[in-house]
Amino acid sequence: MKPVLLSDEALELVARRFAVLAEPMRLRLLRALFGGEKNVHTLVELTGGTQANVSRHLQTLTDAHLLRRRKAGLEVFYAIGDPSIFKLCELVCGSLEKEHAAKAEVFRGE
Amino acid sequence: MKPVLLSDEALELVARRFAVLAEPMRLRLLRALFGGEKNVHTLVELTGGTQANVSRHLQTLTDAHLLRRRKAGLEVFYAIGDPSIFKLCELVCGSLEKEHAAKAEVFRGE
DNA sequence: TAGTTATATGCGCATATACGCATACAGTTG
DNA sequence: CAACTGTATGCGTATATGCGCATATAACTA
Numbered sequence: 334m335k336p337v338l339l340s341d342e343a344l345e346l347v348a349r350r351f352a353v354l355a356e357p358m359r360l361r362l363l364r365a366l367f368g369g370e371k372n373v374h375t376l377v378e379l380t381g382g383t384q385a386n387v388s389r390h391l392q393t394l395t396d397a398h399l400l401r402r403r404k405a406g407l408e409v410f411y412a413i414g415d416p417s418i419f420k421l422c423e424l425v426c427g428s429l430e431k432e433h434a435a436k437a438e439v440f441r442g443e
Numbered sequence: 444m445k446p447v448l449l450s451d452e453a454l455e456l457v458a459r460r461f462a463v464l465a466e467p468m469r470l471r472l473l474r475a476l477f478g479g480e481k482n483v484h485t486l487v488e489l490t491g492g493t494q495a496n497v498s499r500h501l502q503t504l505t506d507a508h509l510l511r512r513r514k515a516g517l518e519v520f521y522a523i524g525d526p527s528i529f530k531l532c533e534l535v536c537g538s539l540e541k542e543h544a545a546k547a548e549v550f551r552g553e
Numbered sequence: 554t555a556g557t558t559a560t561a562t563g564c565g566c567a568t569a570t571a572c573g574c575a576t577a578c579a580g581t582t583g
Numbered sequence: 584c585a586a587c588t589g590t591a592t593g594c595g596t597a598t599a600t601g602c603g604c605a606t607a608t609a610a611c612t613a
Contacts, residue, residue, distance in 0.1 A: 351464040352462070354461040358602095373561095385602085407559045409560060417537065432525075517588060
């Protein structure tokens with residue numbers, strides 16, 4: 334497929350999407366959600382962050398349409414809302430793995 | 444497909460890679476290099492940035508192994524050094540397109 | 554209604570980084 | 584050697600944003 338040359342405005346949007354993915358805590362949240370939807374309390378435990386910080390990052394991810402939000406009584410459940418995330422991480426990991434073969438074992442999950 | 448769960452250290456590296464791609468000016472540089480390698484002066488013209496700023500961003504991209512550097516006399520030529528960039532942008536663009544298409548439908552009374 | 558639980562948010566601080574300016578460095582030419 | 588060209592870099596500033604603390608909001612329960 335031929336690469337389409339994007340406009341400057343499109344590049345701004347792409348950059349913003351990449352920025353959302355450029356925070357380790359948000360990636361940890363996405364990782365925690367790979368297995369399916371979870372409520373905030375569970376995500377706080379899994380990521381080891383504070384409740385306030387986790388809530389903020391969940392907001393950022395939801396605003397970017399990477400997560401979907403479901404309210405159930407007192408709890409709020411989040412789940413991955415954009416399956417392209419999986420392929421994105423696959424691509425980046427593959428590239429990084431090739432890049433420093435010395436650190437490659439990190440990406441193979443031991 | 445079964446996603447591999449990455450370690451926290453791996454996620455930090457992935458986040459760093461995304462951060463490199465999270466700047467519009469760096470994406471403009473990558474876009475300018477889609478057609479092949481170019482020297483700094485040409486990239487300054489194509490992107491409309493200052494020479495100092497362009498040089499810095501080229502450094503960042505090269506450090507991340509996304510570009511390769513070739514010196515020829517006074518000039519320095521840069522070229523895309525990681526083909527996964529193409530697929531990355533394709534993925535993100537596809538995702539953003541869907542998102543905006545969905546948004547557009549709202550205004551069409553869908 | 555009052556109290557409890559789960560989640561979200563206002564605020565301030567600290568840090569990271571993009572940018573512009575000036576200048577340094579490297580390589581070529583006189 | 585000096586002068587010139589192309590590229591890189593030190594420095595200061597402005598802005599963005601991640602984090603912690605405290606508190607607010609929402610929904611359930613006695």
